[in-house]
Amino acid sequence: YVIYYLKALREISSYLLFITTSTCSNGSQLDGIVDKTIERNNIGYDFYSYKIGIQEMLKCQDEFDELIICNDSCIGPLFNLENIFNKIELCNYDFWGITANCSHIQSYFIVFKKSVFRNSAFIKYWDDFPIYHTKDDVIQFGEIKLTILLSSLGFKYGVAIESIDNSITNYLLRLWRGIKNRISGMSNFGFKTLLFKSNKNIDNALIFWDLLILSGMPFFKKSNLKRKDIHIEEVKRFIKRKSDYPIELINKS
Numbered sequence: 001y002v003i004y005y006l007k008a009l010r011e012i013s014s015y016l017l018f019i020t021t022s023t024c025s026n027g028s029q030l031d032g033i034v035d036k037t038i039e040r041n042n043i044g045y046d047f048y049s050y051k052i053g054i055q056e057m058l059k060c061q062d063e064f065d066e067l068i069i070c071n072d073s074c075i076g077p078l079f080n081l082e083n084i085f086n087k088i089e090l091c092n093y094d095f096w097g098i099t100a101n102c103s104h105i106q107s108y109f110i111v112f113k114k115s116v117f118r119n120s121a122f123i124k125y126w127d128d129f130p131i132y133h134t135k136d137d138v139i140q141f142g143e144i145k146l147t148i149l150l151s152s153l154g155f156k157y158g159v160a161i162e163s164i165d166n167s168i169t170n171y172l173l174r175l176w177r178g179i180k181n182r183i184s185g186m187s188n189f190g191f192k193t194l195l196f197k198s199n200k201n202i203d204n205a206l207i208f209w210d211l212l213i214l215s216g217m218p219f220f221k222k223s224n225l226k227r228k229d230i231h232i233e234e235v236k237r238f239i240k241r242k243s244d245y246p247i248e249l250i251n252k253s
Contacts, residue, residue, distance in 0.1 A: 001249040006033045019049040044131040046071040047142040051129045067117045070109040074219035078243035084160045094155035104147035161217045
């Protein structure tokens with residue numbers, strides 16, 4: 001699934017830098033796809049890979065107009081990424097992502113324009129970024145802090161796929177409570193989770209993955225596959241109906 005993702009990125013990128021914490025024993029699969037591979041120790045989560053990659057790319061910052069950072073926490077793309085970029089181009093954002101969570105851009109896919117990645121505060125942020133040892137710290141001081149920092153500098157940002165807001169959350173929660181005991185064998189489809197979660201700080205990419213895909217969301221979060229209320233075969237059937245993505249790759253993710 002990673003190779004498929006890299007091939008899709010290659011179609012929209014003039015240069016592709018691949019950072020990995022694994023030894024590329026079969027590096028021939030990457031030939032003709034990535035321009036350079038950097039292997040690193042498995043510390044610091046994805047944001048430390050971002051740090052290494054950004055510092056490497058800034059050495060030739062005059063040669064490109066946009067900088068993309070993304071990781072392999074998602075399955076996809078389910079749809080053509082070029083269409084996403086064409087849609088976003090009309091918004092004139094300085095930086096953007098696919099989805100947001102509580103007003104900060106989720107870091108599995110972020111794009112920065114030149115005005116951002118040449119900014120001294122942006123460069124300093126990455127130069128000073130330490131190794132964090134917990135996922136919560138990476139989210140707090142990486143994902144959340146990055147959006148706060150850049151927005152405080154006056155940079156305009158947004159997302160390609162709008163989140164499902166709380167009004168819809170409340171509606172679906174009430175709807176599920178009203179019918180959950182009336183229809184036996186109803187598909188989980190992820191909505192049962194609403195019974196066990198507050199409608200505050202909901203990660204839409206996890207809870208409303210299917211609604212977002214219907215809205216054009218090009219990715220499916222891998223962590224969804226670990227949830228007890230989601231059936232992999234049901235996910236595969238849904239994606240097969242809505243996308244040309246080779247669903248056999250889901251088993252390899």
